[in-house]
Amino acid sequence: MPKKNHVGGKRPAKNYDPSYGKRPAKGGPKAGSRSPGHRGFRPEVEDAPRQKNRWDADDRAARSGARDERAPRRFDRDDRAPRFNRDERPAAGRGDREGRPARFDRDERAPRFNRDERPARGGDREGRPARFDRDDRAPRFNRDERPARFDRDERAPRRFDRDERAPRFNRDERPARGGDREGRPARFDRDDRAPRFNRDERAPRFNRDERPARFDRDERAPRRFDRDERPAAGRGDRDGRPARFDRDDRAPRFNRDERPARGGDRDERPARFNRDERPARPAFGERSERPARFDRGDRPERPSHGDRGARRGGYQPQDDVVLERLEAEAIQAEDVEGKTFGDLGLGGNIVNALAELGAAAPFPIQAATIPVVLEGRDVLGRGRTGSGKTIAFGAPLVERLMENGGGKNRRPGRLPRALILAPTRELALQIDRTVQPIARSVGLFTTQIYGGVPQHRQVGALQRGVDIVVGTPGRIEDLIEQGRLDLSEVNVVVLDEADHMCDLGFLEPVQRIIRNTADDSQKLLFSATLDKGVAALVNEFLENPAVHEVAGEDQASSTIDHRVLVVEHRDKDRILEQLAGRNGKTVIFSRTRAYAERLTEQLEDAGVFAVALHGDLNQAKRTRNLHQLTSGRVDVLVATDVAARGIHVDDIDLVIQADAPDEYKTYTHRAGRTGRAGREGTVVTLIPRSRRRRMEELLSRAEISAEFVDAFPGDDIIDEIAGRVPTRAQLEAKTAE
């Protein structure tokens, strides 16, 4: 330290009084050996003549030395931090900070990203990997924002941030720097930093964080989005807990050991709570019967909404039990007119929160299920895509917690009392964005528990105490197994996309999770395609469920126009380009991740900005790319079925199925990304001639009628579907021909 300061400082001894004055004074063996030999004495002796001599004679040496240190400051803030940190670390106490190196890496990362991205911007995209290009795109739109965001995201979340505040300054300054890069420092910095610091630090880093750098990125990005997307919500979490988050996270670790103890309490608490709070619950005895009934019937093969509505009570005997009740509870759109959320039994705060969310008056499915959920009954809700199911279960769920809660619910460390499960992370996030504001309006907290991001934040939130957990099965079960998530006091469980949650691969984890909730917890199952597939869950967990749907939800009342284009395989790419190169938000579905990826690149090459969404992307990219569409920075999203269900993006007016779906339910859900809340939309499915028959059958099962048309690149029908009005380029082209 002193040496550096001295050399770098090239200033009068004043600055070094503390260390300098002492050394010579001590004159001890150590001080003497060091300082006198090298800089220790020089400075003082030279002090008098110093400045001049130095500037002249020592100039070069000093400067060279100084450069090493100063250059970094000016050019490379990244460098600086690292160096200073090095020196400081020992003092700071390495024990805890072995993790720090990570910071350095972060600093370096940004640069790296920039490098890759910049060239891309340059316009050499073609040469690069498809993935990079995508990343670049965002930059194009967000140039200014990205770099900054990445940096912020990475550090903010970290507990190290506090210590690293210096680095933060760097962040802020970097952006500017980014601009200057080209001129100079960029190269310098790169050479200096990355090689040395990174190599050494990286290895250790992996150990510390446990995760590779990539994971870190993922973790941070998501956060950033949270902020952007959930201004209110994001802060909501922070209002009470903000700065403490990091700290809290650490504590959790220590608490780990303590939790086991909790486990012991679980058995007791849950039981008591449940019994006391939900005495009204129906007896278990009936379970075995009802489920069975549900099992038999519901929708044997392909029951149609239309049929149902048309012939009430005309169902097969086995279905009668369920269906009859269903019919009895079916709500007519007319019945909803004039009703308010308050009329349905929701409190003022919740009603206001809903209004702020844009829900002024209840939709049919909401009017149908909210009162029943408030009664405490198990509910099966079926409302078509975009009909408002999230609020249908979210609002009454919060109201229920309020009724059963009381002040004791705010105590730190309280266990969650409601659980909402969703099949994808994006959907879980989306649900939370709706439920959180509602919960916050009455002082309740929610937290998201899903994979792909570090768990410490999630665990920290749980330890502080939350009322509603929203998440995906994997991470939830993981945390349960770790003893960090106790669902024993959960007395309301919601399964969104319930039928999908009963699919192979989901069912068992979901069952195990539900078994961790209170025995008599209220179960709410919702889906646009709710069918007998949920029998497995209904049989085991639901009691005398009320089944609700909205009458008249058939294609005749739909706002979606369905088309099928029969195309030659070789024409597929060009037709997709023609379709996607439109104005307006478009979602393209592919059957595989690889094709989604390839198609995204292909569209890029064709000049159509597009982003991908599939399970091969890290969570940061998934979140970011989806946000690109919602924010309007990009109009085209190419996705696998990860985006088929539940995802709501305003104003998607065209859904393109580059690959036809295999199941009618998949068709229904994909198509449901458009035509939401009564808006109009178009769904176009591309199929090879050989698939025509199969497609017709699928549409029949989905109770959808669509026009089949042979199409070739350039055909008017394609432009028509894309919503192009024959003007501009098109007219010119035709004129030219």
Added chain:
DNA sequence: AAAAAAC
């Protein structure tokens, strides 16, 4: 057969 869901 694929996709999703933990690390």
